[in-house]
Amino acid sequence: MAPTTADRGREVRQRLLDTAAALIAERGWTAVSTRVLAERAGVAAGVVHYHFGSVPALLREAALAAVRGVLDRFGPALAAAGTADELVALLVSGLEPYDGTDPTSLLFAETYLAATRDEALRADLGELVTSFRRLLADRLAALRVAAPEATAALLAATVDGVMLHRPLVPGPTPDEAATVLSRLVTGDARRRTGKGRS
Amino acid sequence: MAPTTADRGREVRQRLLDTAAALIAERGWTAVSTRVLAERAGVAAGVVHYHFGSVPALLREAALAAVRGVLDRFGPALAAAGTADELVALLVSGLEPYDGTDPTSLLFAETYLAATRDEALRADLGELVTSFRRLLADRLAALRVAAPEATAALLAATVDGVMLHRPLVPGPTPDEAATVLSRLVTGDARRRTGKGRS
């Protein structure tokens, strides 16, 4: 049961990933350096290029893992919603712990931006966002909300937009936000069938 | 009428500001360097620190000017809306030229992020966002939409969230977006106070 050399190696690799995620949030994507990374993780600088091909590759892997982790925790929780209003309430309350200056919020925003400059990252992150959108859309469709795909897309975008604005200006209270957002999901299939496609 | 030395100086200063805005979008806030800035603007490196105290100071001023410019063009256009649906339509169509990878979208996102690491920038940018929100809220209030402040805040956040998601995943068509968003503004003053208290 004693940790083997390879086990230690894996642990160091994982520690580098965690450190990278923290530093992206703290300093910004393009300001994460090999040396700070290594020092924070408690290893020599060379280790970074032993485990990862380059710093950008490390950042990419770290960010995707972190984003995937958050979405995987969020998704199942939303699937429990029995009504559209409940879905909105879950979304709003799930956002409450993040104030826009926390590591998670910043990592998301940094990753979105980095994706516009890194095609590989853009593709992978796009899949994550798409699957989260689909999860939302399926739930909305089951709850008979009109235009579930478009509604899900806008809801997901609003979530990230709120996290972007939150550090700048005090936003609406969770109650107010839920009230307003519930209007967004009050279109039911009878009142207005989605125009265009289906 | 001939340009004086001081005129040229002002012009160089302005060119540095424009170049900075472009480079923030292109490389990311923390990756804009003195030398690239100077070369792109066609001047020697020393000029940057002659006109501005430091690179961060230049970035701050450039970003704020650019954001102010965009909001000043957007605001008056929205004030022309005669109905809530029309307001949404103006918002959606005003967003159409930006695909999330254009300089303007990227500059906004970069500036929001930089503001979380620069208190002076945060304060100034917060004022700009606040005044845009108030403009939206006033319009919504005049159109008898319930909870105008909260609605304006979420609408503004959604705009930025959409720009953040757009490069990753093809979003809803403008028509679909307008349809869904118009549900967001369909609460009128009589029907309100359905659930959450004000």
Added chain:
DNA sequence: ATTCGACTTGGGCGAACGTCCAGACGGTAG
């Protein structure tokens, strides 16, 4: 004509950057 001041140049400062590599360490296999 001379002085002045705003503007610009080009190079130099120490520090930090990403990447690479020769060699040390330590457990496992033959």
Added chain:
DNA sequence: CTACCGTCTGGACGTTCGCCCAAGTCGAAT
């Protein structure tokens, strides 16, 4: 015991970083 392999160290490489400054240019003011 020897040979090996995955892991890690510490330092070196050339480049770029932000910032600074002595010197030069040139129109405006005297």
